[in-house]
Amino acid sequence: MGGDRADARRFAVRSACRTVPAALDAELRGVKLRCSEAGFHVSLTAKNEKAALMNDTPTQDRPDQTRRDTKPLAAVPPPLPPIRSAQDWRDAIVAKLIYGVGKNVFTASERDWFVALAFALRDRVVERWIASTNAIYERGHKRVYYLSLEFLIGRLLFDTLTNLGMVDITRAALADLGVDLDRVRETEPDAALGNGGLGRLAACFMESMATLAIPGYGYGIRYDNGLFRQAIHEGRQHEFPEDWLSVGNPWEFERPEIAYDIAFGGRVEAVRDDEGEISHVWHPGEVVRAVAYDTPVVGWRGRHVNSLRLWSARAVDPLQLDTFNLGDYVGALAQDVRAQSISRVLYPSDATPAGQELRLRQEYFFASATLQDMLRRHLRHYGDLRILPEKVAIQLNDTHPSIAIPELIRLLVDVHGLLWDEAWEIAQGTFSYTNHTLLPEALEAWPVPLMERLLPRHMQIIYLLNAEHLERARAREDVTDGSLATLSLIDESHGRRVRMGTLAFIGSHRVNGVSALHTELMRGTVFRELHGMFPDRIANVTNGITFRRWLFEANPGLMRLLVEALGEQVCDDPAELAGLRDLAQDAGFRGRFAACRRDNKVRLARWVRDHLRVKLDPDALFDVHIKRIHEYKRQLLNILETIALYDAIRARPTAHFVPRVKIFAGKAAASYHQAKLIIKLINDVARAINSDPTVRGLLKVVFLPNFNVSLAEMIIPAADLSEQISTAGMEASGTGNMKFALNGAPIIGTLDGANVEIRDHVGADNMFIFGLTAEEVAARKAEGWRPAEAIAASPALGEVIDAIESGVFSPGDAARFHPIARELRGEDRFLVTADFDSYAQAQRAVDRLWLDQEAWWRMSINNTAGMAYFSSDRAIADYARDIWRTTSLETT
Ligand SMILES: *Cc1c(COP(=O)(O)O)cnc(C)c1O
Numbered sequence: 004m005g006g007d008r009a010d011a012r013r014f015a016v017r018s019a020c021r022t023v024p025a026a027l028d029a030e031l032r033g034v035k036l037r038c039s040e041a042g043f044h045v046s047l048t049a050k051n052e053k054a055a056l057m058n059d060t061p062t063q064d065r066p067d068q069t070r071r072d073t074k075p076l077a078a079v080p081p082p083l084p085p086i087r088s089a090q091d092w093r094d095a096i097v098a099k100l101i102y103g104v105g106k107n108v109f110t111a112s113e114r115d116w117f118v119a120l121a122f123a124l125r126d127r128v129v130e131r132w133i134a135s136t137n138a139i140y141e142r143g144h145k146r147v148y149y150l151s152l153e154f155l156i157g158r159l160l161f162d163t164l165t166n167l168g169m170v171d172i173t174r175a176a177l178a179d180l181g182v183d184l185d186r187v188r189e190t191e192p193d194a195a196l197g198n199g200g201l202g203r204l205a206a207c208f209m210e211s212m213a214t215l216a217i218p219g220y221g222y223g224i225r226y227d228n229g230l231f232r233q234a235i236h237e238g239r240q241h242e243f244p245e246d247w248l249s250v251g252n253p254w255e256f257e258r259p260e261i262a263y264d265i266a267f268g269g270r271v272e273a274v275r276d277d278e279g280e281i282s283h284v285w286h287p288g289e290v291v292r293a294v295a296y297d298t299p300v301v302g303w304r305g306r307h308v309n310s311l312r313l314w315s316a317r318a319v320d321p322l323q324l325d326t327f328n329l330g331d332y333v334g335a336l337a338q339d340v341r342a343q344s345i346s347r348v349l350y351p352s353d354a355t356p357a358g359q360e361l362r363l364r365q366e367y368f369f370a371s372a373t374l375q376d377m378l379r380r381h382l383r384h385y386g387d388l389r390i391l392p393e394k395v396a397i398q399l400n401d402t403h404p405s406i407a408i409p410e411l412i413r414l415l416v417d418v419h420g421l422l423w424d425e426a427w428e429i430a431q432g433t434f435s436y437t438n439h440t441l442l443p444e445a446l447e448a449w450p451v452p453l454m455e456r457l458l459p460r461h462m463q464i465i466y467l468l469n470a471e472h473l474e475r476a477r478a479r480e481d482v483t484d485g486s487l488a489t490l491s492l493i494d495e496s497h498g499r500r501v502r503m504g505t506l507a508f509i510g511s512h513r514v515n516g517v518s519a520l521h522t523e524l525m526r527g528t529v530f531r532e533l534h535g536m537f538p539d540r541i542a543n544v545t546n547g548i549t550f551r552r553w554l555f556e557a558n559p560g561l562m563r564l565l566v567e568a569l570g571e572q573v574c575d576d577p578a579e580l581a582g583l584r585d586l587a588q589d590a591g592f593r594g595r596f597a598a599c600r601r602d603n604k605v606r607l608a609r610w611v612r613d614h615l616r617v618k619l620d621p622d623a624l625f626d627v628h629i630k631r632i633h634e635y636k637r638q639l640l641n642i643l644e645t646i647a648l649y650d651a652i653r654a655r656p657t658a659h660f661v662p663r664v665k666i667f668a669g670k671a672a673a674s675y676h677q678a679k680l681i682i683k684l685i686n687d688v689a690r691a692i693n694s695d696p697t698v699r700g701l702l703k704v705v706f707l708p709n710f711n712v713s714l715a716e717m718i719i720p721a722a723d724l725s726e727q728i729s730t731a732g733m734e735a736s737g738t739g740n741m742k743f744a745l746n747g748a749p750i751i752g753t754l755d756g757a758n759v760e761i762r763d764h765v766g767a768d769n770m771f772i773f774g775l776t777a778e779e780v781a782a783r784k785a786e787g788w789r790p791a792e793a794i795a796a797s798p799a800l801g802e803v804i805d806a807i808e809s810g811v812f813s814p815g816d817a818a819r820f821h822p823i824a825r826e827l828r829g830e831d832r833f834l835v836t837a838d839f840d841s842y843a844q845a846q847r848a849v850d851r852l853w854l855d856q857e858a859w860w861r862m863s864i865n866n867t868a869g870m871a872y873f874s875s876d877r878a879i880a881d882y883a884r885d886i887w888r889t890t891s892l893e894t895t
Contacts, residue, residue: 117191131301148398162556166303227347266289405506411433446529450499629715631670642684642688643803660702684812727739732781788834
């Protein structure tokens with residue numbers, strides 16, 4: 004690369020950093036500033052200039068592609084016209100509608116307005132994106148790569164508007180055009196590139212990294228169809244592909260020039276060079292191409308913008324021309340279809356052990372593309388791979404991306420010629436791993452024959468890593484043959500499988516759990532032997548949620564009240580929420596807090612009326628259980644207790660009961676029959692109760708279909724009570740629990756996951772805790788849990804199970820729910836019967852408190868007051884300090 008050009012680029016980068024943010028800040032404040040008129044000129048074409056400044060594309064690695072005869076261009080993009088008024092902003096949106104969408108204001112649909120608005124906003128974001136990227140480059144700041152097979156993003160419109168501080172001006176600008184922002188908002192499809200908590204965590208973390216100005220790159224897969232869309236027909240779940248891209252995605256940038264080849268299969272050849280050194284050459288059987296799509300991620304107050312880069316798969320040669328010419332038009336496309344299947348759908352995470360080869364292909368596909376991208380970027384800037392751990396931190400969100408560990412070693416040794424020991428040290432210094440589950444069936448373990456066939460070189464590397472690892476283990480005094488078998492990377496007990504958790508553990512310098520309890524259990528159970536060998540490796544970082552989405556955006560009414568009561572600082576420092584403890588004593592404030600909730604309940608009731616044709620009383624207690632449907636999350640416990648309450652209401656037709664609405668939502672993995680049967684039971688019970696006049700409207704049950712982020716944003720602010728009732732020891736953290744408590748809904752729950760820490764922060768008096776502890780659960784299981792005794796001891800529970808079994812809720816099909824009754828009477832693996840009475844008692848305590856509205860709202864407000872700790876900003880600060888060893892760009 005010519006010195007002149009490199010100098011020019013450095014210059015351009017520096018000047019961009021100096022001028023752009025000032026210009027933008029000024030612009031936001033409505034001050035007109037024409038910094039670019041200073042006119043730094045460099046002789047790059049538009050394409051390369053963009054690459055140099057922002058896109059960070061590999062095009063620059065290639066020989067000079069500039070066209071020397073072009074007119075010089077400004078190094079800094081010209082600033083956008085300032086937005087000084089709603090009219091300015093309206094004009095900018097209209098310009099996008101006309102020139103970006105190709106519509107005029109008279110024919111535009113709400114969807115068109117959404118796209119126009121997104122384009123107009125994206126312009127504002129891109130300005131900052133360039134500045135942020137330049138600042139990272141200029142300072143040589145450490146980069147964090149967050150690798151996740153899931154990013155449950157949801158909609159981005161209000162994230163962007165809120166973080167840029169442009170909600171009000173946008174509402175006014177659109178109103179001027181006769182367009183309603185809230186209706187425009189509804190036209191954005193949910194990006195459902197995740198199953199549940201793990202994927203939503205990744206999305207919250209991206210937002211917090213941008214907020215804290217930590218240079219963070221999210222990396223994942225751009226699934227054409229994310230998680231399935233759930234429809235409920237006759238009470239049963241049906242799955243349909245979610246077509247979130249069918250109307251385009253205005254937030255993303257396709258980067259066709261950023262593409263990497265990903266190899267699969269074939270064989271490995273050991274080659275000896277002149278000096279007798281052996282190197283390994285992988286001759287793959289198949290190559291697939293990964294193409295990048297970038298989405299900017301805006302932090303709070305728009306100060307910093309990070310990137311989410313998602314990979315899409317395609318064939319290297321999209322069309323087999325010779326096959327086509329022979330008349331086989333379908334066969335000519337077969338390779339492309341096969342390649343594209345890699346980024347087609349998201350697998351349900353906690354289905355039966357994913358034996359699917361496609362899943363492994365997905366994992367390797369995105370891990371390899373990401374590492375190639377990371378190494379390219381690093382080498383271009385620093386030229387020295389040995390300093391990788393100083394400049395890069397890679398976080399593995401669960402084991403799904405852990406094939407990245409042998410992939411990095413392969414790239415360093417086979418491609419870049421580093422020594423094995425060097426490569427291993429670099430890998431350990433760079434990687435860290437977050438564990439999300441202790442459930443044995445959810446711990447990934449790939450069959451060795453599959454690995455050998457699909458990733459032959461990686462399997463060799465894993466064998467070598469294992470040999471060294473076991474040698475180190477053997478050298479320890481406390482290690483026996485039994486513990487060696489447990490420590491091994493290869494599980495020999497179930498037909499030889501590679502333990503991805505063990506791989507992630509030994510290849511990382513830090514391994515973290517996601518709540519204090521979960522981390523403790525990790526040390527004591529799944530990773531007990533590894534913890535003995537590496538006692539400093541396991542750390543805890545309790546999960547968090549972004550308050551911008553889950554409070555500011557989801558509950559604008561409450562947010563307005565909080566700002567009024569606590570001051571604007573509460574937007575930047577959640578510690579200010581503690582001020583609510585005093586306000587909880589103030590009747591006037593309680594009334595306003597309760598009024599916000601009621602408004603949200605009215606809105607939810609309207610939605611339920613329109614979509615389910617069930618009428619809800621907004622003054623009833625809204626008792627909400629929304630999350631993936633899984634036996635460990637115990638929706639079954641809830642519906643059994645609901646049936647018991649139904650029995651009680653019918654048995655005492657004149658007695659007073661607290662009016663309740665039981666609200667359920669959640670998807671079950673398509674192959675998880677028991678979970679799907681639980682959905683059917685909930686719906687059958689709902690139909691029976693909602694249509695029974697003897698219930699006198701005191702109890703309603705609704706199942707809201709197609710649970711996703713947007714639905715959660717609507718339901719949570721309307722909740723009075725939050726169901727977090729997993730079998731203790733099984734929920735790693737939970738983040739739903741945090742969203743509810745932040746919005747002032749007390750938890751009815753077990754001492755599981757982050758519930759334990761929420762209790763520490765909001766106070767045990769402000770929750771309804773019940774049930775066995777994790778320790779007690781383990782003890783029951785150890786002595787052999789027998790549900791028969793629990794059922795015999797609880798007449799109410801016995802009646803409920805009898806009713807289900809005898810077909811009370813499935814007239815004409817008495818056998819329908821027998822699998823549920825059988826599980827309850829048989830193994831009861833999730834100790835539903837053990838906790839039933841204790842749960843029912845906790846529910847009656849809820850009723851009593853509800854009757855004392857003053858006490859109820861004190862409790863509610865105290866929940867919001869105690870939640871500062873559960874901001875994902877805190878979690879990200881913990882990761883940055885303890886795991887990534889990096890800082891905010893703003894502090895350097
Ligand atoms: C927060 C969230 C989850 C996780 O909920 P848990 O109660 O922690 O299991 C799952 N899905 C969506 C859409 C969410 O927003």
